[in-house]
Amino acid sequence: MDNYxxxxxxxxxxxxxxVKGTFCLLPKGNKIWEFIKNILDNEFEKKGIExxxxxxxxxxxxxEKEKKHISGFEPEFFSIEEKKKSSIVLRPTSEVTFxxxxxxNIKSYKELPILYNQWGSVFxxxxxxxxxxxxxxxxxxxxxxxxxxxxxxxxxxxxxxxIYKNYAEKILLxxxxxxxxxxxxxxxxxxxxxxxxxxxxxxxxxxxATSHYFGNFFCKAMxxxxxxxxxxxxxPYSTSWGxxxxxxxxxxxxxxxxxxxxxxxxxxxxxxxxIIIKKKKEIFDYYVNINSKxxxxxxxxxxxxxxxxYFNIFQADKEGCPIKILIxxxxxxxxxxxxxxxxxKKKKEIFxxxxxKELIIEKNIFQEEVFLKSKKNLEKNIFQEEVFxxxxxxxxxxxxxxxxFCNNINCEMEIKNKIxxxxxxxxxxxxxxxxxxxxxxxxxxxxxxxxxxxY
Amino acid sequence: MDNYxxxxxxxxxxxxxxVKGTFCLLPKGNKIWEFIKNILDNEFEKKGIExxxxxxxxxxxxxEKEKKHISGFEPEFFSIEEKKKSSIVLRPTSEVTFxxxxxxNIKSYKELPILYNQWGSVFxxxxxxxxxxxxxxxxxxxxxxxxxxxxxxxxxxxxxxxIYKNYAEKILLxxxxxxxxxxxxxxxxxxxxxxxxxxxxxxxxxxxATSHYFGNFFCKAMxxxxxxxxxxxxxPYSTSWGxxxxxxxxxxxxxxxxxxxxxxxxxxxxxxxxIIIKKKKEIFDYYVNINSKxxxxxxxxxxxxxxxxYFNIFQADKEGCPIKILIxxxxxxxxxxxxxxxxxKKKKEIFxxxxxKELIIEKNIFQEEVFLKSKKNLEKNIFQEEVFxxxxxxxxxxxxxxxxFCNNINCEMEIKNKIxxxxxxxxxxxxxxxxxxxxxxxxxxxxxxxxxxxY
Numbered sequence: 069m070d071n072y073x074x075x076x077x078x079x080x081x082x083x084x085x086x087v088k089g090t091f092c093l094l095p096k097g098n099k100i101w102e103f104i105k106n107i108l109d110n111e112f113e114k115k116g117i118e119x120x121x122x123x124x125x126x127x128x129x130x131x132e133k134e135k136k137h138i139s140g141f142e143p144e145f146f147s148i149e150e151k152k153k154s155s156i157v158l159r160p161t162s163e164v165t166f167x168x169x170x171x172x173n174i175k176s177y178k179e180l181p182i183l184y185n186q187w188g189s190v191f192x193x194x195x196x197x198x199x200x201x202x203x204x205x206x207x208x209x210x211x212x213x214x215x216x217x218x219x220x221x222x223x224x225x226x227x228x229x230x231i232y233k234n235y236a237e238k239i240l241l242x243x244x245x246x247x248x249x250x251x252x253x254x255x256x257x258x259x260x261x262x263x264x265x266x267x268x269x270x271x272x273x274x275x276x277a278t279s280h281y282f283g284n285f286f287c288k289a290m291x292x293x294x295x296x297x298x299x300x301x302x303x304p305y306s307t308s309w310g311x312x313x314x315x316x317x318x319x320x321x322x323x324x325x326x327x328x329x330x331x332x333x334x335x336x337x338x339x340x341x342x343i344i345i346k347k348k349k350e351i352f353d354y355y356v357n358i359n360s361k362x363x364x365x366x367x368x369x370x371x372x373x374x375x376x377x378y379f380n381i382f383q384a385d386k387e388g389c390p391i392k393i394l395i396x397x398x399x400x401x402x403x404x405x406x407x408x409x410x411x412x413k414k415k416k417e418i419f420x421x422x423x424x425k426e427l428i429i430e431k432n433i434f435q436e437e438v439f440l441k442s443k444k445n446l447e448k449n450i451f452q453e454e455v456f457x458x459x460x461x462x463x464x465x466x467x468x469x470x471x472x473f474c475n476n477i478n479c480e481m482e483i484k485n486k487i488x489x490x491x492x493x494x495x496x497x498x499x500x501x502x503x504x505x506x507x508x509x510x511x512x513x514x515x516x517x518x519x520x521x522x523y
Numbered sequence: 524m525d526n527y528x529x530x531x532x533x534x535x536x537x538x539x540x541x542v543k544g545t546f547c548l549l550p551k552g553n554k555i556w557e558f559i560k561n562i563l564d565n566e567f568e569k570k571g572i573e574x575x576x577x578x579x580x581x582x583x584x585x586x587e588k589e590k591k592h593i594s595g596f597e598p599e600f601f602s603i604e605e606k607k608k609s610s611i612v613l614r615p616t617s618e619v620t621f622x623x624x625x626x627x628n629i630k631s632y633k634e635l636p637i638l639y640n641q642w643g644s645v646f647x648x649x650x651x652x653x654x655x656x657x658x659x660x661x662x663x664x665x666x667x668x669x670x671x672x673x674x675x676x677x678x679x680x681x682x683x684x685x686i687y688k689n690y691a692e693k694i695l696l697x698x699x700x701x702x703x704x705x706x707x708x709x710x711x712x713x714x715x716x717x718x719x720x721x722x723x724x725x726x727x728x729x730x731x732a733t734s735h736y737f738g739n740f741f742c743k744a745m746x747x748x749x750x751x752x753x754x755x756x757x758x759p760y761s762t763s764w765g766x767x768x769x770x771x772x773x774x775x776x777x778x779x780x781x782x783x784x785x786x787x788x789x790x791x792x793x794x795x796x797x798i799i800i801k802k803k804k805e806i807f808d809y810y811v812n813i814n815s816k817x818x819x820x821x822x823x824x825x826x827x828x829x830x831x832x833y834f835n836i837f838q839a840d841k842e843g844c845p846i847k848i849l850i851x852x853x854x855x856x857x858x859x860x861x862x863x864x865x866x867x868k869k870k871k872e873i874f875x876x877x878x879x880k881e882l883i884i885e886k887n888i889f890q891e892e893v894f895l896k897s898k899k900n901l902e903k904n905i906f907q908e909e910v911f912x913x914x915x916x917x918x919x920x921x922x923x924x925x926x927x928f929c930n931n932i933n934c935e936m937e938i939k940n941k942i943x944x945x946x947x948x949x950x951x952x953x954x955x956x957x958x959x960x961x962x963x964x965x966x967x968x969x970x971x972x973x974x975x976x977x978y
Contacts, residue, residue, distance in 0.1 A: 083624055086585040087611050090578035092624055095639075098574050119553050123545035123660050124579065124613075124644055130541040146611075148603050156542050156601075158579075158613075169538055169547055184550070189579055205578050 072321060073199055079329050079387050081316065082199055089197040089204030093313075096337045096387070100316055101207060103335040105187055107239055108209065108311070111231045115224075117183040117211060122165045124189070128155035130164050133290065144193035158191040163308060166212040167290035177216050177296045180304060181224075185211040200317025201274070201523060208312035214287065214304035216296065221305035222260070225281040228309045229262040232277035235311075240319050241332045241435060242266040243443035244276060245468075245518050247494035251477040259283045263494050265520075267446050268321050271466040273493045273520040276318060277311035322442055329388025330410050330438060333431050338369040340427075341384035343377060345396025354400045358393070361423060385410065390434050391427070409434045411441070450518070456486075456507050459519075463487060466521075470496060473517035474506035482508060483519075493518040527776060528654055534784050534842050536771065537654055544652040544659030548768075551792050551842070555771055556662060558790040560642055562694055563664065563766070566686045570679075572638040572666060577620045579644070583610035585619050588745065599648035613646040618763060621667040622745035632671050632751045635759060636679075640666040655772030656729070656978060663767035669742065669759035671751065676760035677715070680736040683764045684717040687732035690766075695774050696787045696890060697721040698898035699731060700923075700973050702949035706932040714738045718949050720975075722901050723776050726921040728948045728975040731773060732766035777897055784843025785865050785893060788886050793824040795882075796839035800832060800851025809855045813848070816878060840865065845889050846882070864889045866896070905973070911941075911962050914974075918942060921976070925951060928972035929961035937963060938974075948973040 069077075076082040081097035084090070093101060109119070128147060146158040159165070170182060187209050194202045211228065215221040229246065236244045244264040248254075254261035258280035265273045284303040287293065296302045323330040333339055340362065344355055359368055369389075371380040384392055394406040394415075405423065407430060408415045418426045449467045453459045459469060473479075473492065480492060486508065496516040503512045524532075531537040536552035539545070548556060564574070583602060601613040614620070625637060642664050649657045666683065670676040684701065691699045699719040703709075709716035713735035720728045739758040742748065751757045778785040788794055795817065799810055814823055824844075826835040839847055849861040849870075860878065862885060863870045873881045904922045908914045914924060928934075928947065935947060941963065951971040958967045 083628065085578035085580065086582035086620065086623060087578065087580040087609075090580050092578065092620065093576035095573035095575055098576055101576070102574070118550035119557070120550055121548035121553055121556070121662065123540035123542065123547065125540065125542040125545050125646070125660050127541035146603055148601055148613075154543075158603075165541065165547065168541060173538070191580070205580050207576065 075324060075328065076199055076320060081320075081329075084199070085205075087204060089194055089202070091199060091203065091205075093207075097316065099337040100331070100335050101313060103337075104235075104239070104315060105209070107334065108231070108235060111235070112185055112211070115183065115227065115231075116181075117185050117213075120184045120186050121188070122159070122162045122186050124159055124191075126157045126159050126162075126165060128157050130168055131157045133164060146191050146193065160190055160192050161308075161310075162186065162188075162190075162210055163212065163286065164290070167286060167292050167306075170214060171290060171292045174214070174292065174294050174304075177294055180294065181213055181215045181220065183211070183213045183224075185209060198317075200313050200320075203313075206313050208310050210308065210310040212306070212308050214292065214306045216294075216302075216304060218283070218305050221283075221307050222281050225260065225262060225279045225307045225309070228279040228307070229264065229277075232264050232279065232309075232311060236264050236266065236276055236315075237439065238435075239332060239334050240276075240315055241439040241442060242276070242318060242322060243439065243446040245273070245446075245494055247497045247518075249278075249494055250473075250475055250480055250492040250517060252480040253492055253494075255280045257282060257286060259285065265493050266318055266322065266442070267449055267468065267520075268318070268523065271449065271521060272523045273468070273518075274314065274318055274523045276314060277309070279309035280307060282306045282308070322445075323438055324388075325411075327382075328386030331388035331390060332438065333390045333435055336388065336390055337367065338384075338387065338389050339366045339391065339431075340368045341387075341389035341392045342368060342370040343380050343384065343392060343394045344370070344372060345377060345394055345399075348397075351395060351397065351400050355395050358395065358405060358420065358423065362427060365424070366427065391430060409437070411437050454504060454507060459507060460487070463490065468493070468518050468520040470516055471507040471519055472500065472504035472513055473515055473519075474509055474511045474513040475515055475517070476506075476509065476511070479506060479509040479511070487519075489521050490519055491522055493520045493522065530779060530783065531654055531775060536775070536784075539654075540660075542659060544649055544657070546654060546658065546660075548662075552771065554792040555786070555790050556768060558792075559690075559694070559770060560664070562789065563686070563690060566690070567640055567666070570638065570682065570686075571636075572640050572668075575639045575641050576643070577614070577617045577624075577641050579614055579646075581612045581614050581617075581620060583612050585623055586612045588619060601646050601648065615645055615647050616763075616765075617641065617643075617645075617665055618667065618741065619745070621763075622741060622747050622761075625669060626745060626747045629669070629747065629749050629759075632749055635749065636668055636670045636675065638666070638668045638679075640664060653772075655768050655775075658768075661768050663765050665763065665765040667761070667763050669747065669761045671749075671759060673738070673760050676738075676762055677736050680715065680717060680734045680762045680764070683734040683762070684719065684732075687719050687734065687764075687766060691719050691721065691731055691770075692894060693890075694787060694789050695731075695770055696894040696897060697731070697773060697777060698894065698901040700728070700901075700949055702952045702973075704733075704949055705928075705930055705935055705947040705972060707935040708947055708949075710735045712737060712741060714740065720948050721773055721777065721897070722904055722923065722975075723773070723978065726904065726976060727978045728923070728973075729769065729773055729978045731769060732764070734764035735762060737761045737763070778893055779843075780866075782837075783841030786843035786845060787893065788845045788890055791843065791845055792822065793839075793842065793844050794821045794846065794886075795823045796842075796844035796847045797823060797825040798832060798835050798839065798847060798849045799825070799827060800849055800854075803852070806850060806852065806855050810850050813850065813860060813875065813878065817882060820879070821882070846885060864892070866892050909959060909962060914962060915942070918945065923948070923973050923975040925971055926962040926974055927955065927959035927968055928970055928974075929964055929966045929968040930970055930972070931961075931964065931966070934961060934964040934966075942974075944976050945974055946977055948975045948977065 083092045145160045148156040246264045249261035260281040262279045287303040371384045403420045500514045538547045600615045603611040701719045704716035715736040717734045742758040826839045858875045907925045955969040
């Protein structure tokens with residue numbers, strides 16, 4: 069078992085299921101996922117998105133409708149042979165269920181847009197299993213929408229990407245690349261795919277969330293149409309977008325240190341860990357008093373299961389509690405508390421009357437420091453390169469390369485031959501001011517792209 | 524399609540999936556289920572129960588461990604033949620996953636009790652499909668716990684039944700029978716099963732929730748043990764308990780009338796429907812003013828999609844909004860609103876300044892009336908009977924029979940031969956004061972039981 073998996077089990081987030089590649093989310097892991105759900109649901113609600121539940125089981129016949137129309141999109145799915153004629157597929161994604169539902173229920177432009185999302189599990193046959201990164205069964209959120217106009221659908225796709233980017237940076241505290249996928253890398257069937265990707269400690273890029281614009285391609289294929297303002301039959305424009313329990317894997321891999329997890333404040337099951345330095349009634353009462361002042365604002369927990377404080381602190385650190393508050397003789401006498409942020413060693417004394425005010429500051433500093441560490445690590449690993457032979461030399465050391473790139477599919481298909489295991493992660497949002505030459509084919513271009521190893 | 528299914532589709536709660544017996548919960552249906560989840564989670568949290576996520580996929584080998592030990596418990600499950608040696612089962616329930624997880628993770632009595640619950644979907648091969656009542660895939664909550672002592676586990680089982688009973692009566696507004704299952708009807712492997720059952724309009728009893736006490740039987744079979752206070756290896760005592768999307772079916776079947784749904788107040792996606800009688804700026808402003816006073820306390824919605832008010836009222840009624848507020852010229856002038864409860868025809872005028880106070884009263888009356896209707900219907904259909912030949916005569920007209928019953932398994936096995944399609948629904952919690960004779964075998968008993976047709 070690798071250290072990462074060991075840490076997941078020891079910190080009681082995760083335990084493997086009985087089928088390879090499946091997992092149990094234990095109470096702590098489930099809470100992290102629930103906080104993520106609430107935070108994203110809150111953002112989705114502002115956009116008018118409604119949650120639904122789609123079935124896990126999809127008829128194979130319906131599923132194959134999609135396969136016919138999207139060459140290349142053939143995920144490895146599980147199928148259950150019921151009778152010869154009625155096989156069942158375990159959903160690898162729910163596009164077909166969504167379009168099949170709308171096909172029968174949408175009549176007029178007045179009903180548009182339809183903005184649905186579901187939280188659920190999906191199933192993929194994966195060979196190389198890694199907890200939260202590659203799983204046979206994992207949890208995700210999948211959004212599906214249809215719109216009256218192209219512009220509305222494109223804007224929606226981009227708006228969702230912004231939600232994801234904000235979520236990655238402000239909630240997960242992960243610096244990410246974000247932008248359009250290249251021609252080769254975009255989701256099969258999509259006209260445009262947007263992605264956010266973070267860098268893992270081993271230098272691989274991890275796709276954290278994607279948002280796709282389908283044009284009216286998918287609706288045409290599935291026979292979804294509606295009457296527009298002029299009573300004409302039209303196919304709506306559609307999008308889909310998702311993010312998964314990969315997020316949990318990403319924060320564990322990126323923020324942990326040799327003591328254990330470091331959990332982002334907003335999604336940490338316990339935000340403040342209390343440690344009582346000396347077992348004495350007056351000190352315990354002092355803790356109760358401090359706790360009563362802050363426990364309606366923060367998720368607090370007293371770590372006192374072990375006799376020796378060393379082990380209580382060890383436990384709180386292993387679980388990744390962002391902030392520890394230590395209370396002992398000295399604190400009681402001086403009417404202060406000793407606070408330490410999980411990500412640094414230094415401690416700070418805070419007077420009782422300032423606790424609430426100071427906690428806001430400490431929380432913000434914690435969030436900022438953890439994010440900045442991730443940001444610096446990302447920046448440190450991005451290298452600008454415009455000359456192919458230089459790239460070939462440097463690439464051996466790993467990292468991400470910002471290169472001039474023409475975004476032509478033929479040129480992109482050649483990358484694999486030229487540089488093994490590397491691919492275009494996304495097109496840079498900012499164009500060059502002057503024209504440059506594509507690092508591969510040397511055609512003129514003002515586009516740049518990130519080249520990296522994908523997970 | 525029957526009227527019930529039609530109503531589910533027309534009121535936009537539900538739409539069938541592509542595989543027979545599966546369903547989509549549309550935004551309204553999903554909201555009802557989410558409210559139910561929140562209300563029950565709140566009660567579960569008070570008992571210290573923690574939510575987890577278990578995988579849908581279970582290894583067949585592990586699943587069969589359970590089968591060996593519990594004769595009779597062989598639900599029709601779906602299996603996926605992967606390789607000859609590694610078949611997969613779609614969970615019909617998650618007992619084995621729970622025990623398998625604990626087997627490897629529990630060491631000491633200090634860690635007990637373990638109180639886990641999960642919200643998810645389960646899969647059963649069902650022949651006679653009915654939306655929310657019998658499904659191939661449905662949503663439920665399944666709790667699994669282990670305890671140090673017998674007493675604690677038994678009490679826990681009963682406490683959970685109380686939560687369910689309260690939930691059925693106060694939230695779903697359904698009168699229920701509650702009590703112990705008879706020997707024959709209890710869950711295979713359980714030492715004691717408790718149930719709550721409501722009566723459907725067609726006279727069938729519907730099991731709404733169950734709570735089971737397993738003794739240490741299940742833990743023994745699955746090899747779960749721990750060291751107790753005296754360092755001795757012991758098998759813990761376990762329970763499991765669940766309730767499902769059947770609840771949605773039950774409220775739709777029981778509370779609906781010829782206008783459509785009547786949704787219980789606490790789980791209705793929209794609690795108060797506004798209808799503007801006349802389109803006029805001053806009246807609209809008056810509505811905005813009233814809405815601003817109540818919308819932070821209740822889920823409100825203006826029904827104004829149709830030109831004719833008749834249709835807006837029709838829609839609010841079809842969807843089952845518990846309370847309608849009508850605002851027109853007369854209301855604006857008199858500074859009042861006209862309120863009507865969904866379950867009765869009469870309207871009431873309420874002065875603007877009394878709205879919040881009166882809404883609490885109207886809400887309570889609504890809840891009480893809907894529940895009382897259900898309660899009266901249940902009571903009206905319960906007949907006391909002590910003579911077998913009388914029972915045979917009366918049973919043709921349907922209904923529930925409260926009978927003296929010995930609760931002996933052999934006597935119970937005979938019921939099917941004597942009275943087709945009827946079975947013991949549950950043992951009455953109150954014993955007779957004097958001894959009576961079992962209606963079937965005529966042995967002395969002070970127990971009584973409810974005999975009815977089960978769904």
